[in-house]
Amino acid sequence: MKLSTKALDIKPSSTLAITAKAKQMKADNIDVVGFGAGEPDFDTPDHIKQAAIDAMNDGFTKYTPASGILPLKEAICKKLEEDNNLLYKPNQIVVSNGAKHSLTNTFMAILNPGDEVIIPAPFWLSYVQMVKIADGVPVIIKTSKENNYKATIEDLKGALTNKTKAILINSPSNPTGMIYSKDELKMIADFAVENDLFVISDEIYEKLIYGEQEHVSIASFNQDIYDRTIVINGVSKSYAMTGWRIGYAAAPAEIAKLMGNMQSHASSNPNSLAQKAALAAIDGSQECVEEMKIEFDKRRNYMYDRISKMPYISAIKPQGAFYVFVDLQDVIGKKFNDEVIEDANIFAKILLDVEKVAVVPCTDFGFNTHFRLSYAISMESIEKGLDRIEKFLNTLE
Secondary structure, eight states: OOOOHHHHHOOOOHHHHHHHHHHHHHHTTOOOEEOOOOSOSSOOOHHHHHHHHHHHHTTOOSOOOTTOOHHHHHHHHHHHHHHHOOOOOGGGEEEESSHHHHHHHHHHHHOOTTOEEEEEESOOTHHHHHHHHTTOEEEEEEOOGGGTTOOOHHHHHHHOOTTEEEEEEESSOTTTOOOOOHHHHHHHHHHHHHTTOEEEEEOTTTTOBOTTOOOOOGGGSOHHHHTTEEEEEESTTTTTOGGGOOEEEEOOHHHHHHHHHHHHHHTOSOOHHHHHHHHHHHHSOOHHHHHHHHHHHHHHHHHHHHHHTSSSOEEOOOOBTTEEEEEOGGGTTOEETTEEOOSHHHHHHHHHHHHOEEOEEGGGGTOTTEEEEEOOSOHHHHHHHHHHHHHHHTTOO
16 A cells, blocks of 8 residues: 655654654663753743643533633733734634644645745754645745844745745744844735735744844734734743643634634644643743743853854854754864764764764754754753763864
């Protein structure tokens, strides 16, 4: 029997593979430092957990509406208005099983076979696979370090064809931590309106921004871009709720309806208890977010300063999220024990084998000369891991 060619074309997540291997090494009592984590190392705040416990005790364990409970949708609308200057009604909100699910629903709702989606690289590796699942065609534009790994108007014009359907932006970015400025977003918005394109705006890291930078949602500029934008967000990163699996999309009502219809057949509703927990997170005190952010900022500064002093590698200081995108261009071609380091994959493999440090090679993110470090791990682990990386770099010939 011949299996699905579409399924065979979908690659597994290299970030999950690296994290799984590091966890297995730890389980085998190997002293490994894992920088692969795309999740905060903090526990979910107590008031959020309590909301789920209360919901369970109250018997809130049945099906809910497929696109989410009304109180949660209303809280999301309130959040979008207060934080992002965006006015949505509950029928424009679709709550899903994580932001990944929201993204997949979005592509399924707007794409027809052969439609193209412009994706600036480096990108979160799942974007490309999600577009393929929806029978779309990912069109990758490689950004430059000189422009802080962000797309320019020239990049967008060069990728535009008569099949282009949408542009995907992620700010703050995974893996770079870079943020699109208001002017840069306005440029993308005008381009999308001029060419009648959708914009998928992944804003999952919006609350994790450091220094004087601010988050701007591209949908907030005017009605024209609002009508073309699908905003993706969720509670995983900001509230240390990765395992709860609650994300959401805010979209024009027609698109939201399609997404809700598909979700009703694919997965029914998001977890009922997790929805109550998400409601407590979004509608409750944001002090827990600020506490995590302060700690992330300390780690960010430390990691960046250490990397800046190491041989052969470099990075641009991230403005948001919890990643450092490390350039190892000057490592390429060097040897370790007669093995030539040809790309980030080989670098990561040797580093894990020799120094027991797991990093994420960014080949699947569109940059095979870079790797990603997460600072969503303890300072003790960061210090130990960076010591080992520096030691390894000093052995290269």
